[in-house]
Amino acid sequence: MKTKPLLEKLKFNWPAKAVCVIVAxxxxxxxxxxxxxxxxxxxxxxxxxxxxxVCASHIPSSVSVTISTSAENLSQVSxxxxxxxxxxxxxxxxxxxxxxxxxxxxxxxxxLDPLQVTVYPEKVKVRLEKNAMKSVKVEPxxxxxxxxxxxxxxxxSIPEFVSVFGPRSIxxxxxxxxxxxxxxxxxxxxxxxxxxxxxxxxxxxxxxAESAQVTANIDYEDGIKEFKSLKILLRNLSANFxxxxxxxxxxxxxxxxxxxxxxxxxxxxxxxxxxxxxxxGEYLLPVSVLIPQEFHLESVSVDNISVTVKNRPPAEVVDExxxxxxx
Numbered sequence: 001m002k003t004k005p006l007l008e009k010l011k012f013n014w015p016a017k018a019v020c021v022i023v024a025x026x027x028x029x030x031x032x033x034x035x036x037x038x039x040x041x042x043x044x045x046x047x048x049x050x051x052x053x054v055c056a057s058h059i060p061s062s063v064s065v066t067i068s069t070s071a072e073n074l075s076q077v078s079x080x081x082x083x084x085x086x087x088x089x090x091x092x093x094x095x096x097x098x099x100x101x102x103x104x105x106x107x108x109x110x111x112l113d114p115l116q117v118t119v120y121p122e123k124v125k126v127r128l129e130k131n132a133m134k135s136v137k138v139e140p141x142x143x144x145x146x147x148x149x150x151x152x153x154x155x156x157s158i159p160e161f162v163s164v165f166g167p168r169s170i171x172x173x174x175x176x177x178x179x180x181x182x183x184x185x186x187x188x189x190x191x192x193x194x195x196x197x198x199x200x201x202x203x204x205x206x207x208x209a210e211s212a213q214v215t216a217n218i219d220y221e222d223g224i225k226e227f228k229s230l231k232i233l234l235r236n237l238s239a240n241f242x243x244x245x246x247x248x249x250x251x252x253x254x255x256x257x258x259x260x261x262x263x264x265x266x267x268x269x270x271x272x273x274x275x276x277x278x279x280x281g282e283y284l285l286p287v288s289v290l291i292p293q294e295f296h297l298e299s300v301s302v303d304n305i306s307v308t309v310k311n312r313p314p315a316e317v318v319d320e321x322x323x324x325x326x327x
Contacts, residue, residue, distance in 0.1 A: 036068040036114060041079035045101065045124075051089040055203060056167035057127040059086065063101055067109065068116035081106035084119065091128055098123045132168040133207075135161050138197065139176040140214040144185025149258040152184065153219040157212050162197065166204035177206060182214045190217045220256030224298060227251050232287060232305060233268050236275035242312045243274065249287060249302045255295035263292065272305060282308045 042062045049055060063084050067077045083104040091097060100123050109115070138157040146152065157179070164171055180195040192215040199206055232247040249270055253260060272285045284304050289297055 036116060037071045037074045038066055038068045039074055039077050040064055040066040041077075041082070043079050043082050043084045043103075046083065046085045047088065048085060049088040051091065052130060053088060053091050053094065053128040054131050054167050055088060055126050056129040056169060057096075057125075059124060059126060060121075064120045065103060066118045066120070067112075068118075069112045069114060073112045076108055076112070082109070086124055086126075088126065088128060094129050096125065096127045098125050129167040129169055131165065132171040133163055133165045134171045134174065135163050136174050137161055137176045138212050139178045140195075140212070140216075141178045141181050141198070142184050142216060143181040144183050146184050146218050147186050147188040149221050149256075150188050150218050151221040153217040155217070156215045158215075159209050159212060162209050163207040164204050165207055166201070170201060170204055174204070179212050179214060182216060184216050184218065187216075187218055190215065192216075220258055222254060223257035223260060224252060224254050225257075225260045227253065227265050227269075230265055230270050231267070233271040234274055234307070235268070235271050236273050237309070238274075238277065240312055241274075241277060241280070241309045243307055243309050245305070245307050247272075247302075247305045249300060249305075251289060251291075251300045252298040253291060253295045254298050255292075259292070259294055263295075266290070270300075272307060274307065274309070277309050280310050282306060 041064070043065045044062050045060060047055065047059055065079065065082055065084065067074075069077065085102045085104070086099050087102065088099065101119050101121065103117065103119050105117065138160060140155050140157050142152065142155065162177055164174055164177065178198050178200075180198050182191070182193050182195055184191060192213060194211055194213050196211045197206055197209065228250045229248045230251065232249055234243055234245065237243055251270070269290055271288050271290070273288065274283075274285070277283060284306050286304050287300065287302055289300055291297060
């Protein structure tokens with residue numbers, strides 16, 4: 001019988017023989033996979049977070065998928081139908097977790113032989129928080145400067161508020177949502193523009209509106225200007241009297257700079273009313289200031305002036321009366 005000697009030969013020094021078989025298999029597998037060609041491609045990472053928690057930390061927008069196969073099979077490999085997913089929907093409490101990236105391959109790649117698939121990163125570290133919602137103010141963003149002599153009087157936005165939805169800590173720290181830039185450069189009239197809301201944090205969603213109607217109200221820029229040594233007009237003095245008082249004063253006005261720079265004081269800008277004087281004497285009378293309604297009187301150098309009134313000689317009175325009648 002030769003069977004027994006054969007079994008005895010197989011049993012003889014069997015540990016060494018087992019090691020040889022294992023080493024041979026490893027060499028075979030090493031040679032098989034070492035000769036494979038590799039192709040790496042970026043694949044968009046789809047995040048599923050339709051549960052109670054949402055991600056409060058940065059998640060990469062894509063992962064790198066490497067396909068290793070024979071050279072003849074490599075031409076069939078494309079990243080178009082490869083899907084990568086990060087599923088957060090099963091987590092029910094706040095905290096930091098390492099979530100594995102799940103890869104879904106199309107049938108034409110799954111059937112390749114040989115085939116080796118790796119993904120980087122294999123896991124993504126995420127911080128999860130509860131969903132929160134909050135109403136915040138829309139903050140219009142202006143760019144440029146109005147024309148010389150003009151200013152931004154006020155800015156209005158429709159809607160004035162929007163709702164933001166996202167991770168609790170981020171939402172609670174938000175006070176406003178800004179818009180894209182509204183240009184006011186070189187403008188001298190008010191402008192209304194429709195611009196998109198600028199969502200700078202992709203972890204937060206904005207509800208209620210995607211854009212806002214922003215109105216920038218533009219008006220004259222105010223300034224202060226002094227008008228010096230203006231003559232004070234004596235008005236409404238009866239023809240029976242004369243007054244040789246020559247008084248001057250200065251005024252300081254606040255108002256639109258462009259209008260004030262073009263405005264020249266009139267002869268009656270400063271005046272004193274003498275209509276109530278019925279006899280000779282010295283009077284202390286208030287100074288009246290007449291200015292355009294666009295201006296505001298900041299100060300006047302004198303509030304009252306002293307006026308000395310005398311009777312006019314009869315001949316001058318008659319002569320002036322006759323001249324008035326001829327006119």
